[in-house]
Amino acid sequence: MKKSMGRNIRCGAAAAILGAMLCMPMAVFAGGKTEAAAMNTEMAAKGEKNAKYVFLFIGDGMAMPQISAAEVYSKALSSKDIAIKKLGFSQFPVSGLTTTFDAGSFITDSASAGTALASGNKTLNGVVNMDVSKTVQFKTLAEYAHETGMKVGIVSNVSLDHATPAVFYAKSPSRGNYYDIAVQLSSSEPDVVEIAKGKGYTYVNSPEAFKALKSGAGKVLAVNRTLQDSEAMPFEIDRKTDDLSLADYTKKGIELLSDDPDGFFMMVEGGKVDWACHANDAAAAIRDTLAFDDAIASAVEFAGKHPEETLIVVTGDHETGGMTIGFAGTKYSTFFDKAGLQKMSYVAFDDTVLAPYKKATAKEMAQLADLVPAIKDAFGLDYATLSPVQKEQLEFAFQRSMGNQVERSVVEDQYLLYGGYEPLTVKITQLMNQTAGIGWTSYAHTGVPVVTFAKGVHQELFSGYYDNTDIFKKMASAMNITLAAK
Ligand SMILES: [Zn+2]
DSSP states (O other): OOOSTTOOOOSSOHHHHHHHHHSOOOOBOOSOHHHHHHHHHHHHHHTOOOOOEEEEEEETTOSHHHHHHHHHHHHHTTOOSSOOOOOSGGGSSEEEEEEOOOSSOSSOOHHHHHHHHHHSOOOOTTOOSBOTTSOOBBOOHHHHHHHTTOEEEEEESSOTTSHHHHHHHTTHHHHOSOOSOEEOOOOSOHHHHHHHHHTTOEEEOSHHHHHHOOTTOOSEEEOOSOOOGGGOOOOGGGOOTTSOOHHHHHHHHHHHHTTOTTOEEEEEEETHHHHHHHTTOHHHHHHHHHHHHHHHHHHHHHHHHSTTTEEEEEEESOEETTOEEOOTTTTTOOOGGGGGGOOSOHHHHIIIIIHHHHHHSOTTTOOHHHHHHHHHHHHOOOGGGSOHHHHHHHHHHHHHHTTOOOSSOOTTTHHHHHTTSOHHHHHHHHHHHHHHTEEOOOSSEEOOOEEEEEEETTGGGGOEEEEHHHHHHHHHHHTTOOOOOO
16 A cells, blocks of 8 residues: 555555455355345246346446536536536436445445445445454355356456455455456556466456457456556546556456356446545546446447346445535536646646656745646646635645645644645645535545446336445346345
8 A cells, every 4th residue: 555645545455355365255145135035036027037247337436426527517518508418327217326334334435335235235444245243254246146157357447456346356366266357457466466367367468468358368357557546547537548448448348258158247346536536636536437437338338239138237335525516615606617627637746747846846945836837737727816815725735745834733734634635736626626616525435325327127126215235135136146045
């Protein structure tokens, strides 16, 4: 885990994940049998087919505010009308609301939320696929799917040891080679790559080798060539055109998995919506939400060819940042087109502008004026248009980033003001948000429900207001999987 400022945003505990990987799972499943069995019987009575091609898309940190912001933004770029441009997945025929609290808090992390989605059980923050006593391991939907003969694919744009992908693969080394494809876009763990190679995975990490993968490639571990913060794929706003996108990985996953007559289960995580929201970087979050929608569009295209056997479920694991549309300073107005002026994420600004400046400039010589043109270029934020209070806040944050003493001590307020990020950068994004009319309450997750969308066979199961553990049960039911008894 990186210790650098602003990067300490991991949603799960790496140690717990590695521990789970190395333990022999007990394959114990707790809960859900009765309801799932009842749903199975009901569907069989109707003569409906089982879901054979099953997608679970998880937007990390994506609840209604993130979806709405992307929809307002998409329309605001081309029109002053008070209207939205819906995302592809927000037009799915069925939607529901999903509670996300875990066994120990109303505010879940990605490990306990992922465990709920993957295994149907609530647990504590930081725990991956184990119960609250950390002694019983849960059996996951990926394992059940594999047992029925389905291929399993895992795609994420954050690194292998992050919680959301981990909950779907965490037991794989001890369970044998049950993934036909583990499309994993980045990994800072060379030993994981070595383990995968030892288990017969084909390992690729160049766009050329990736594009050359063909149906019948067998087990594949694909790692993205370009890695940004904490060994994750770059934010979509920073992605170069010759780098692969989350949609590219999803499409290739479909190509490699769909040659199996028994079907497949594929989990795709949009992991960096969460990271952007931790930093309150609205433009980066919006662009990653749109990239996530693009990845889902690949599944929708596949579903068009197999409409009676494909199920696509899209959900979030929790909300991040307490994002909302509306800010005290802009009252009833919004200016989302301003977010379109931003050209890079907070991370890219730290790496390409602020860090070099800090390195080259003695702190007593540093002046905010030196960076004003770069701030305008990167964020579209015009210093001259800021209010006196905003200018003072920016100057204050600049001095903090340079490590200079300021008149009043902010040591205790540092987290509240900047959330552990570079003070200057997070202040710029805060001013950007304020100008656009976007509000935030936190640098962590929040406890509001997320939205779940469904399209395809047995989509109707996902209507209503239910818990995140129910998503596992509903998906198992749609796949006609008989869950193990407690
Ligand atoms: Zn998070």
